Amino acid sequence: MADLRDxxxxxxxxxxxxxxxxxxxxxxxxxxxxxxxxxxxGSLPSLKQAxxxxxxxxxxxxxxxxxxxxxxxxxxxxxxxxxxxxxxETPEQLLLADERARMVTTxxxxxxxxxxxVMTLVLEDLSYAEIAEALDISVSNVGVRVxxxxxxxxxxxxxx
Amino acid sequence: MPDDDDILGALRADWQRQTVDTERLYERTQRRQRRxxxxxxxxxxxxxxxxxxxxxxxxxxFAGEGSTFxxxxxxxxxxxxxxxxxxxxxxxxxxxxxxxxxxxxxxxARTQAEAALNLLWSARVAAxxxxxGAAGLLGLHLADHAxxxxxxxxALVWLGVAGATWLWQARRARQLNAEIxxxxxxxxxxxx
Numbered sequence: 001m002a003d004l005r006d007x008x009x010x011x012x013x014x015x016x017x018x019x020x021x022x023x024x025x026x027x028x029x030x031x032x033x034x035x036x037x038x039x040x041x042g043s044l045p046s047l048k049q050a051x052x053x054x055x056x057x058x059x060x061x062x063x064x065x066x067x068x069x070x071x072x073x074x075x076x077x078x079x080x081x082x083x084x085x086x087x088x089e090t091p092e093q094l095l096l097a098d099e100r101a102r103m104v105t106t107x108x109x110x111x112x113x114x115x116x117x118v119m120t121l122v123l124e125d126l127s128y129a130e131i132a133e134a135l136d137i138s139v140s141n142v143g144v145r146v147x148x149x150x151x152x153x154x155x156x157x158x159x160x
Numbered sequence: 161m162p163d164d165d166d167i168l169g170a171l172r173a174d175w176q177r178q179t180v181d182t183e184r185l186y187e188r189t190q191r192r193q194r195r196x197x198x199x200x201x202x203x204x205x206x207x208x209x210x211x212x213x214x215x216x217x218x219x220x221x222f223a224g225e226g227s228t229f230x231x232x233x234x235x236x237x238x239x240x241x242x243x244x245x246x247x248x249x250x251x252x253x254x255x256x257x258x259x260x261x262x263x264x265x266x267x268x269a270r271t272q273a274e275a276a277l278n279l280l281w282s283a284r285v286a287a288x289x290x291x292x293g294a295a296g297l298l299g300l301h302l303a304d305h306a307x308x309x310x311x312x313x314x315a316l317v318w319l320g321v322a323g324a325t326w327l328w329q330a331r332r333a334r335q336l337n338a339e340i341x342x343x344x345x346x347x348x349x350x351x352x
Binding site: 009013017033035038063069103135 | 177178179182185190192193261262264265269334339346349352
């Protein structure tokens with residue numbers, strides 16, 4: 001699978017959701033998503049046969065996303081990566097979603113970084129082994145983070 | 161009370177209901193890919209050309225063709241390390257892809273930001289050289305020495321570029337410091 005269209009068909013929505021978990025501004029979200037897709041497409045020749053595609057693709061997505069947040073810090077005067085809720089709405093919003101789905105994304109975006117990373121991949125149906133491969137952490141560490149992330153998410157969503 | 165699996169299932173359903181228009185995304189990403197290639201090609205060409213042009217200017221100045229060449233050569237030579245670092249950083253970042261974990265990617269980006277911060281002196285030197293050159297030209301003009309026509313506008317352009325370069329490096333230093341600070345925060349979060 002080396003065609004950009006194939007990658008977008010298979011992973012476009014998933015990658016957009018990961019980008020949205022790091023970036024609230026729709027224009028910057030799309031910028032980040034395109035950056036991720038260009039990086040994935042450019043990195044495909046380095047994909048080893050033994051590696052599975054999903055962890056490879058999502059590892060790149062998280063790598064690009066953390067460096068995006070780092071670079072945006074300077075432009076945002078302060079270190080909060082997210083816009084206030086509701087400010088990000090535009091007719092051209094990248095992700096087509098209903099209110100409930102947006103609420104989940106906002107809650108995921110508010111998770112601490114280690115929990116957010118595992119939770120986005122759990123929500124994308126990756127197995128613990130694949131998440132461990134994507135984030136270069138142990139499978140047991142994935143389990144611990146997922147449990148804590150679930151508890152935090154539950155608190156946040158119950159409080160609404 | 162719903163158990164953990166039910167909660168996760170409900171979250172997953174909500175999460176995955178968010179989709180993108182793949183055709184629109186494909187077109188925009190293709191445009192982005194072309195723009196990225198063009199930008200990289202331009203930067204490679206500018207960096208490759210900067211050093212020989214700087215040396216050629218300096219050689220012309222040495223051969224008695226005028227101090228303007230010495231100034232232009234000096235400015236280009238001073239700016240060269242920063243141009244080279246920016247290009248290397250851009251290429252490294254493009255290759256980073258899947259080769260690192262998020263922590264590794266952050267460390268690499270931090271190293272790059274630190275190196276850029278340390279090399280901002282070259283922009284300051286270029287600005288000072290241009291400013292000094294402009295001041296020299298204006299000084300000659302004001303002292304009523306015979307100077308070529310158009311000396312004042314040229315000196316003012318140099319002065320403007322020097323001022324803009326100085327402001328740019330100060331802004332860039334602030335940005336890079338903020339990036340490094342943010343990077344450290346994220347790394348400590350990840351290392352928890």
